Amino acid sequence: MKRPIAISDSANFYVSAERIFDPTLKNVPVIVLSNNDGCAVARSDEAKALGIKMGEPLHLIRDKIEAHGVRVFSSNYTLYGDISRRVVEVYEDFTPNVEIYSIDECFLDFTGFPDRTAHARAMRAAVLRRIGVPVRVGIAPTKTLAKCANDIAKRNPIFAGVLDMMDDALADWLLPMVPVGDLWGVGRQTEKKLHGVGIRTAAELRDMPLRQARSLGTVVLERTVLELQGEPCLSFDEVEPQRKGMAVTRSAGKPMTDFDTLFQAITAHATRAAEKLRQHGLVAGTLTVFFHTNRHRMDRPQYAGSRSTRMTPMSSDTFDLVEAARRCAQAAWPKDQSRAFGFTKAGVLLDDLLRLEDRPLTLFDAQNPKSQSLMTALDQVNQRFGKKTMVLASEGMKRSWKLRSDHKSPRYTTRLSDLPVVR
DNA sequence: TCTGGGGTCCTAGGACCC
């Protein structure tokens, strides 16, 4: 028995969110800009009709904005996050199993509803009534097909925002009309390759031999083919996965030419990154700093610098992160002083994230005068991990006692020379 | 001159997504 998966997404979500609080925005062209007001990241249908493209730079559309009275907004992610959460609450009244996929999309388990279309219509009406945001729903046996159904419902008003594609015959009828490049997981590169072997529609991709899909693309394309055939390869997952990395990056209005200016930007990014870590209750194990010149200006000297460092111990402390970022920035700064580089983009990336409470215990820190004695440290290790714990001394670690999670039994290492003298 | 057969881990880069 196939399990029906629905995907519900909001139309032009950021614009819809702005419209909730300002009725004068209805039926007029509206766009929402990216972080630095650099380009359009959301457009109302009316704005799309004017030919304003996703990600189009603001300076290229100024004429259109003036000529057609397009209403322009800076993005307000706090607001969008709040509205997103409320929409999910409504979904939860219609199914117990909700997987949040993005700020405006959820996968919903529609198992057990005899009339799925009616159920989806009722859900749609409830979201519109309670939150004020229009949503569209696609239903199918796999995520890829559900996304596809959602897309078809979005483009064809005849479906009134809901398309149930659980029926094979219906899928057989619709898939030949879907361009292969519109599929979830098929981007520009893959589309080009598929066109090269004569595959232009979703139906043709569905019928492609698995082996050919694998060799033309990767295991990802092979999974897409299977999903199109109705075999689920992407699992429905209610629990939010632990995030793996985090980034704070910005473009600079004016090119940054000296180290102090760049470091000011890096400091701001590292500070923001530390806040974000603490918000999520996380600590970072690796920090990377990068910065580069304007890549659209190949006539100017180009330079891209980046450096990573381990955070030992793992931290979400602003001072720790800024200090690590400073060392990285200095190390990555160009040695060639003869050329003046203008850096227009810089960022701080955090990796190897861990929940604060899962962080390796730092029991002994040779740099810290208050650090505990070796015996106290051993006591704590034994208390926490019992007799299975091994405590080793090695040249491996730089500063602190650290749980080596890659070993089967917990193992602590420290530098021999860092061991305190035990009296 | 010949040049094992496993592994693992790490990194860079590509592709895709919202």
Added chain:
DNA sequence: TCTGGGGTCCTAGGACCC
């Protein structure tokens, strides 16, 4: 002159180990 920000996953290749 201007041209966003924040994520995930996959692969290939090198280093290193026994």
